[in-house]
Each structure stands twice: as C-alpha cells, then as structure tokens.
Amino acid sequence: MxxxxxxxxxxxxxxxxxxxxxxxxxxxxxxxxxxxxxxxxxxxxxxxxxxxxxxxxxxxxxxxxxxxxxxxxxxxxxxxxxxxxxxxxxxxxxxxxxxxxxxFLDGLSPKRPTAPQCRSLGEGLARMHLALSDFPLTRANALGPSSWPRLWKGRSETAEELQSGLADLINEDLTAIANARPQSRTMPRGTIHADLFPDNAFFLHDTFTGAIDFYFACTDALAYDIAICLNAWAFEDGAEYNYSKGAALIAGYESVRPLEAVERESLALLCRGAALRFFMTRLVDWTETPADALVRPKNPLEYAAKLAFHRKAQNAADYGA
The missing domain is CATH 3.30.200.20 (Phosphorylase Kinase; domain 1)
Known part of the structure; x- marks a missing residue:
C-alpha cells in the first residue's frame, strides 16, 4: 500500500x-x-x-x-x-x-515474523489455495518470467552501481530461469496471491487472521506462492536464511495441502525466480518512484542477497522441508 x-x-x-x-x-x-x-x-x-x-x-x-x-x-x-x-x-x-x-480486516502485520507465525501463515496460504480451487476466472502472471527481460533492459548499469558484478549475476539468473521454465509447467497450478508479504497478512498473536492486497493475484504454480512467502518470511536482516522459519512455513502449508514430488524438487528454482521477480520490480521502483510520493522505494539489494542463497540451493530440503 x-x-x-x-x-x-x-x-x-x-x-x-x-x-x-x-x-x-x-x-x-x-x-x-x-x-x-x-x-x-x-x-x-x-x-x-x-x-x-x-x-x-x-x-x-x-x-x-x-x-x-x-x-x-x-x-x-x-x-x-x-x-x-x-x-x-x-x-x-x-x-x-x-x-x-x-x-476493514482486524489484526496486526508482524514486523519480525516468528516461527509459529510462519507456520500459521503456511496453513493460511494452503487454505486460500483450496478455497480458490474452484474459482472460475484466470489471469496471466503479468510479472512472470516473460516480463523480466523487459524490466531488466537498460537497468544493468543501475544494478552495477548498487553492487559491483551484480549485472552478470542477474544475467545468469535470467538464463537459468529461462532454461528451466518447461519444468514449472508440470506443477499443480491455480490462483495464487503472488504478494503475500508480512505487511499483507494479519495476525492475532501467532494466529493468521487474514490476507489483504490481492492485486498481483494470478494463475500460476501453487508452489510459486510458497516460494514468494519463503523469500518474504524466512530471511533475517542481512538476508540470512532462517531454517526454523522456513521449515515451519512449509510444514504449516503441508498440514493442509501436501506438496507433490515435482514441487519439492523445483522449490529452489521457484525461490530463485521469486527473488528475481522482486529484485526486478524493486530496481524499477528505485529509479522511477515519484519524489513526492509518501512511500520510499525498497532497496533491491535485499533480494540480490537472497538470490545468492538460492543459487546454491538444490531442492526443498535446503529450505528446511
């Protein structure tokens, strides 16, 4: 907001x-x-x-x-x-x-999510996926992989100014995601939130009470929603991955909807793609947010650090599953 x-x-x-x-x-x-x-x-x-x-x-x-x-x-x-x-x-x-x-939805958004909140968030995310399983409308993911080359075009210099060597790493990420896209089409698909960050989720104490801001919702791989949440909920300041929070989020989700084998095998790729998507849009906002807007653009380097973790991950086990 x-x-x-x-x-x-x-x-x-x-x-x-x-x-x-x-x-x-x-x-x-x-x-x-x-x-x-x-x-x-x-x-x-x-x-x-x-x-x-x-x-x-x-x-x-x-x-x-x-x-x-x-x-x-x-x-x-x-x-x-x-x-x-x-x-x-x-x-x-x-x-x-x-x-x-x-x-108006009652509840508070956590500033520093706890592991119990991550578990409850995972449960809520799975319940949302099931509730939308018979939603009849579809919408393409406007900020999916096909949009990233367009967002990246002309911004490599800005990335390099933020961090030396970053432009080459982003180009490698784009190539890796493009080469792996056919694999993502075999996963269970449906309506996803696609932006369920802590400020879009409400809690009473450790219990998830609802979600807001559905304006990136689209039809995509259900596990991609989990990957977005892992990026948003399971990293500490400095982009260090918290395995307890990640494991709790995945376990909460699977308590409602167990992951299929292909989703587990592809989770690292999905997390890398999710981090790349938010790096790209933050990079755009970094240079294009109006100076008189009340909101300050978020630093893209947060997601550059998360990408460094995802490049080394192999599957769901590397995220605590």
Whole structure:
C-alpha cells in the first residue's frame, strides 16, 4: 500500500455520496507498500480501506480482483470484501482513477515474523489455495518470467552501481530461469496471491487472521506462492536464511495441502525466480518512484542477497522441508 494520488475533501464527499456508508469521520493515507494509493476510511457505519489503482494496475484486470475477493469471502476465507455502491457496482472512479472500497480486516502485520507465525501463515496460504480451487476466472502472471527481460533492459548499469558484478549475476539468473521454465509447467497450478508479504497478512498473536492486497493475484504454480512467502518470511536482516522459519512455513502449508514430488524438487528454482521477480520490480521502483510520493522505494539489494542463497540451493530440503 502507498499514496500517490491525493484525494480532496470535496472529491471524497462526492464519492461517498454514491454509497450507503454515512459520513466520513476519519480519512488518512497509508504509506506502506509501493503499488496503489490506499486510505484508511472510517464512517459512522464502520471502518474501510479505499484504494485508488495506479500505474501497474490494468483496468481490465480489476473485475478479476474484485470477483476473487468476493469468492474468498463466500468461502469463509478472511479477506477484505468489496463494498458495492448504490448502483450495485463495487468499482467506481475517484480523482480520475479506478477506486474500490473494501471492508476493514482486524489484526496486526508482524514486523519480525516468528516461527509459529510462519507456520500459521503456511496453513493460511494452503487454505486460500483450496478455497480458490474452484474459482472460475484466470489471469496471466503479468510479472512472470516473460516480463523480466523487459524490466531488466537498460537497468544493468543501475544494478552495477548498487553492487559491483551484480549485472552478470542477474544475467545468469535470467538464463537459468529461462532454461528451466518447461519444468514449472508440470506443477499443480491455480490462483495464487503472488504478494503475500508480512505487511499483507494479519495476525492475532501467532494466529493468521487474514490476507489483504490481492492485486498481483494470478494463475500460476501453487508452489510459486510458497516460494514468494519463503523469500518474504524466512530471511533475517542481512538476508540470512532462517531454517526454523522456513521449515515451519512449509510444514504449516503441508498440514493442509501436501506438496507433490515435482514441487519439492523445483522449490529452489521457484525461490530463485521469486527473488528475481522482486529484485526486478524493486530496481524499477528505485529509479522511477515519484519524489513526492509518501512511500520510499525498497532497496533491491535485499533480494540480490537472497538470490545468492538460492543459487546454491538444490531442492526443498535446503529450505528446511
């Protein structure tokens, strides 16, 4: 989450007139994240999150995201439920941008996840995959391997400025992933979150209570979602891998949905690909985030360090499975 578009008092009042949510009592920007403009909204009817979709959001994809969350809500999986306006449509327009109000989800995002939280997160991720197993819509992964050469083009010098020798290593990663892509197509596929970082997951103490920010959700290998989570949850500061956290996350997932042999064998490759994806988008944000945005771009070198670990890994056992 972040804030790129400022909403005036007049625009907010006119926007809320479309809903049966009463008058605004509190309205403030949320600075975390990097993608869309997000605001905390409290009215005399409750608490909500208002999102304005920004640069990476394709308007054609928005009905997919809305229906996905509606599907999860009907399945009883905890996530923000879209709120329809009086005209029956959840998707509206605010300050010239597509906009959506969703219900507020209780819980706290962990700053330093514990092993028990990692296990509960793994369980929640598997429950989400099962809840979406009959979701009828599909969406290609817009930030999958086919997009990485485009994101990388013209940025090798920036990478080299960040760390000497990094450009050659990234080129090696791109080649390795491209050569292994046919293997990934044999794994179980379905709808994945694709961005389940700690700030997108809520907990009460050590228990997972829900997920937010589904705007990278897509159809891909289910184990790729695990790989994204291992990158986001199981590394300490300085990008040292915590085997206890990784093992707990995988064990939690398998307590709900056991991994197939091909998923275990491919986990190192998937983790390397996931780290490469976030390195690429962080590298783009490092140079293109507007100077007046409330959010600060995250350092790509965090994922360069994680890539160094993944290059040496062979299979799921190297991640604590």
């Amino acid at each position: 972040a804030v790129y578009t400022t909403v005036s008092d007049e625009a907010l009042e006119a926007f809320l007139d479309k809903y049966d949510l009463g008058e605004a009592r509190s309205f403030k920007g949320i600075a975390e994240g990097v993608e869309n403009s997000n605001y905390y909204l409290e009215t005399d009817r409750g608490r909500f999150i208002l999102t304005l979709f920004e640069r990476r959001a394709d308007p054609a994809d928005l009905p997919y995201f809305i229906q996905l969350k509606q599907h999860l809500d009907t399945k009883g999986f905890p996530c923000p439920a879209p709120v329809a306006a009086r005209d029956g449509a959840a998707l509206q327009t605010l300050e010239g941008k597509p906009a959506l109000i969703v219900t």
